[in-house]
Amino acid sequence: MSTIVIQAASHHPLATRDPRWVRLSLLVVALAFFALFLLMPLVVVLVEALAKGLSAWLSALHDPEVWSAIKLTLLAVGIAVPINLLFGLCAAWAIAKFDFPGKTLLITLIDIPFSVSPVVAGLMFVLLFGAQGWLGPWLASHELKVIFAVPGIVLATLFVTLPFIARELIPLMQAQGREEEEAALVLGANGWRTFWHVTLPNVKWGLLYGVILCSARAMGEFGAVSVVSGHIRGMTNTLPLQVEILYNEYQHAAAFAVASLLAVLALFTLVVKTWVEHRAARQISLLREAP
Helix, strand or coil: CCHHHHHHHCCCCCCCCCCHHHHHHHHHHHHHHHHHHHHHHHHHHHHHHCCCCHHHHHHHHCCHHHHHHHHHHHHHHHHHHHHHHHHHHHHHHHHHHCCCCCHHHHHHHHCHHHHCCHHHHHHHHHHHHCCCCCCHHHHHHCCCCCCCCHHHHHHHHHHHHCHHHHHHHHHHHHHHCCHHHHHHHHCCCCHHHHHHHHHHHHHHHHHHHHHHHHHHHHHHCCHHHHHHHCCCCCCCCCHHHHHHHHHHCCCHHHHHHHHHHHHHHHHHHHHHHHHHHHHHHHHHHHHHHCC
């Protein structure tokens, strides 16, 4: 079930009658785990980034190579997320609204990026599009370059982020059923009007939630992008790769400054995600209370 649907369900009365000490113990364990493995590393990054002052932090971010990494990261996100948005909508619509042979296989294929290591995914693209790969000679004869260039980075980002939007929409659309769309078609609406006025409003919060998750994953991707990028300074390094280079060169202040930028983006994503979940839960609650 969708994360948003699950959260909406949590607003209902308690589903269990566990003793109070059990609930408190679980809460303490969860908060301790969160503080130790998520909150503390984040605080360390921010403290180390500002250890030499705000001027040093700003100076590190004004480096031309860092700016190039920022622009390349935003470019990869700007291309990968809209494509995944279109794919996710089409896949979720087909799976949730139609019955066809191979439906289970399609759902399984969507989950492949979750089960394949990002490094392995990067190697697959190298074997396919690299100079010695299957399509390498053809690409070279047409003066096209994929590996160690921007197209390879976009492909790697696309692969690792492919399931996020589809996986968020499929259970949401399946839970809503087909009755509203069928009613709209009976009343004379065509397919586009049905999608725009019936389907899309029902899934808009789930769609936005999937876009947020997809964007966050695309910005932070390291393994697959590292394999296909070639680590060319100022050209094919994204923000995570730039952090690694700076850290390996013992430029710790600059490395933590760039890492803090990723952390701030992650926090912003978390805030937007929380807001979307709240709005979605409120909308579902209002719909259930409606006569």
